[in-house]
Amino acid sequence: MNIIKRLQGKFGKEILEIKEPVKGKIYLTIPKTGILNFAEYIFNELKGRFVISVGTDTRSISNDYTITYIFSLDKEKTFISLQAHVKNDDLTIDSITPIVPGANWAEREVYDMVGVYPKGHPDPRRFILADDWPDGVYPLRKDFPYDKKPESAPEMKVPLKKTSEKSTIISLGPFFPVLEEPAYFRLFVEGEQVVGCDYRGSYNHRGIEKIGDSKLTYNQIPFIAERICGICGFIHSTCYCEAVEEAAEIEVPLRAKYIRTIMLELERIHSHPLWLGIAGHIIGFETVLMQTWRMREPVMWLCEAISGNRKTYGMNIVGGVRRDIPKDLHPKIMDVLNTLEKEWRTLLKAIQGDTTLMMRLKNVGRLSNEDARKICVTGPTARGSGVRIDSRFDHPYAAYAEMGFKEFVSYPDGDTLARTLVRLEETLISIDIIKRALQEIPEGPIIAEITEEIPPGKEAVRVVEAPRGEAIHYVMTGPDNRPFRWRVRAPTYANLQAIPVMIQGASLADVPITIGSIDPCFSCTERMIIVDKKTGKERVITQKELLEYSIKEKLK
Amino acid sequence: MNYTIGIGILNIGLALFLSPFLEGIVRKLRAFIHSRKGPPLRQPYYDLLKLLGKENLEVSPNYLLRLAPIVYLTTILIAGLLVPMGTISPPIAAAGDVIVFIYFTTLAAVIIMMSAAASESPYAQIGVSREMMMLLTVEPVIAIALITGAVNAHSLRMSDIVMWYLTNGPTVSMVIAGVSVFLAVQAQLGKLPFDISEAEQEIMGGLFIEMSGPKYALFKWGFLAKQVIFASLFCQIFVPWPATFTLWLDVPINLLKVLIVVVFVCLIDVVNPRLRIDQAIRYFLVMVFVALMGLVFALVQA
DSSP: OOHHHHHHHHHGGGOSEEEEEETTEEEEEEOGGGHHHHHHIIIIISOOEEEEEEEEEEHHHHSEEEEEEEEEETTTTEEEEEEEEEETTOOEEEOOTTTOGGGHHHHHHHHHHHOOEEETOSOOOOOSSOTTOOTTOOTTSTTSOTTOOOOOOGGGOOOOOOOOTTSEEEEEOSSBTTBSSOOEEEEEEETTEEEEEEEEOOOOOBOHHHHHHHTOOTTTHHHHHGGGOSSSHHHHHHHHHHHHHHHHTOOOOHHHHHHHHHHHHHHHHHHHHHHHHHHHHHTTOHHHHHHHHHHHHHHHHHHHHHHSSSSOOOOEETTEESOOOOGGGHHHHHHHHHHHHHHHHHHHHHHHTOHHHHHHHTTSSOOOHHHHHHHTOOHHHHHTTTOOOOHHHHSOOTTHHHHTOOOOOOOSSOSHHHHHHHHHHHHHHHHHHHHHHHHHOOOSOSBOOOOSOOOTTOEEEEEEEETTEEEEEEEEEOSTTSEEEEEEEOHHHHHGGGHHHHHTTOBGGGHHHHHHHTOOOHHHHOOSSBOOTTOOTTOOSOHHHHHHHHHHHHHO | OHHHHHHHHHHHHIIIIIHHHHHHHHHHHHHHHTTOOOOOTTHHHHHHHHHHTSOOOOSSSOHHHHHHHHHHHHHHHHHHHTSOSSSSSOSSOOTTHHHHHHHHHHHHHHHHHHHHHHTOOHHHHHHHHHHHHHHHHHHHHHHHHHHHHHHHHTSSOHHHHHHHHHHHOOOHHHHHHHHHHHHHHHHHTTOTTSOTTTOHHHHTTGGGTTOOHHHHHHHHHHHHHHHHHHHHHIIIIISOOSOOSOHHHHHHHHHHHHHHHHHHHHHHHHTOOOOOHHHHHHHHHHHHHHHHHHHHHHHHHO
16 A cells, blocks of 8 residues: 555644655654654554664754654665654654664764754763763754864763673773774673673764765765765765755766666675675684685776776766776676686685584574564665665665666574675675676766756655665755755664674674674764864873873984 | 703704794795785794894783793793603603693693783683683693503603504504694694684783783793694604604604694694684583593503
8 A cells, every 4th residue: 555645544634744756755744742653653564664863953944953764664665754843942852762773873863963852762872972072062053163173071971881790891992903993892791701782982983974064065075975984985975976866856877877886786796705804804714814805806906997996986976977987898897707706606615614614603693583673774784684675676776776686685594694695695696787787788978967056955865785784865955056964874873783682692702703794884884073082081191292202202 | 961951952942943933834834825925934033033122011010920921931841841852752751751741731821821810901811711711621632642642651751652652553542642632732722713712803812912022922932832842742652653763863854743733733723713612612522532532442452
């Protein structure tokens, strides 16, 4: 049955406004008091998957704040955005986390950023702001300048979870050998068993969303979006461009769509070996690391041959791509892919036949299907737990609809082995997709000409399946041919929230590989504000003093 | 007397100064399997020199931490004097040197654990508990294997066991003992899949997390020496052939055998991920039973 009709039948007059500007994108405006009912209905009855919430300072438009909760109905290939307006005199909204556990971080982030407090949240600690960010300063409000550095407020230090006296605290982070980026897992350990954990992240904030909202133009953002992640940069720039294209109703030439598809799949192909190598390294299997990275290297050279760069290609722009894939590169691409395919099949067999490796992967870091749905994980983490979602199929983008993408890998076991096998087999499918795309790619222009300004007040949600899961970009267009709000959700944001469930009761030795098994990308997850983390409560000397001191020591 | 001092110097020299070279070969081999070039063969010497030349940091006022590296290396070298390396009888050949050898290798492990515990780092604590569990399961395997030899030879002297084995040839009990020692050596040397108590990816080096500079150099050197000593133990006692009874031939033959053992250890190291402590213990408990079977065979024959 039609989703809109079902919603109208259930809620009737409670819905203030309902629109579907593009097929499969439903925007509902609801009173803020009704959020719990709506969220419950969509999550439990319609089997919607919570994606992200967006807090927007819309005081200049409607004199209030708008909180948008985005749900994905994967079977119906639909996104539902619930929008509630929060007036200035009561900056609170009911927390949906008790109903939708996956909304935990998103709601805390909305409070940190625009100051709308989630009432009834089970863990309303500061989440994304630095430990010394002053109280009551909300960086994503429009009256907060993007380059302002507030005074340090060391008393704001986030309280850490208490633990029982029996357990020891083992810190994984903020800097740890197997975490490529800073993140802080405090593990409560009894003997070798993990009995609980606490997480503190957001050490990598670069203020990307703020700068996009307040400074950059539509065509500058793709380049900064690409720098959100060091591995799946092209995914973010594609996702952003498609969101703007949807909002502005720009028709992208088919050739550009195919080029995007090829580059997106190349990114998956070089990301999965990278992950496998790191996973091998985490369990001490250096041979896997060395060999998979050797296999990966030709793919990087291929990217360089196509775009001029190993990474961060700078190819995407609103309306299409800036660089063509010339015909004379096709044989080289085929060559690299064929070699990789052969080596990858050998590797797959070797890994499946390695009993010691199986001992380390099987039944480790289990995430049940039910938990996977509750926490709303995505990508290989979801598919490894038997949740059959893949945005290439559910919400097709680039040229996947034209190519009829439908095969995706899923395992029901929910352990690290399942997630590993999903990634390994996906790589082979990606190789096939590129080969097919090279055969099917039509001639034609690679960029749509845009002559008019993009109208303000339009919204769009787009999703791209990154190697780690789905990346979501929400764009609201604004005046002066600039975006009003640009929201990014990287896949790790969803997947990382499943870690406490996965490591509960596990052996300490299994924690690194479990964290590794979701292929975390912390700098993707944390991209919001310019943070000066150099000041902390326990610090005695300033960084400048330290620098002077070290220079003096050197001269001695 | 002079002969004894001579082979004493030989043993210590091999354990101290040849072991880094062996490590160099191992690193080259590992690099080859990784499709890398690898560092030059002399790199382990440079590593030791560099560490020895660094500042000696004191992380704790505990004297144990200061003394442990020296005591550790000394203990390892004494254990080295108790193992024949190309001779039939080791430099310190006394009645019951088999027992003394087991004592000294255990002592070395205990010293590491004590120094790690003294460093008060939570990672080191976990390293200690893991090392303790490993020690309690791995050490019996080697002890039982040596006792099997002793039961066969009716003597607790290393030289008697070797002589008995050379005259009587391989028996079921000695083959079982040999295999179990070979598998235990992997864990004794802290190689994958049994480097659980260091596990840099899990507990950042565990036992050695607070060790740096000269202290770490001595521990590292001890580990390299251990490689030669345990490989020699395996080669000379459990595979004593060919024995020519001439020193200048037997020493190179032993070195060749040691090299082969070390290469095998490296190959196992390269093709395995790290086991979890519970998995490793289950594995070695099985090994203890296998070694006990060997002992039963020896008792029945005797």
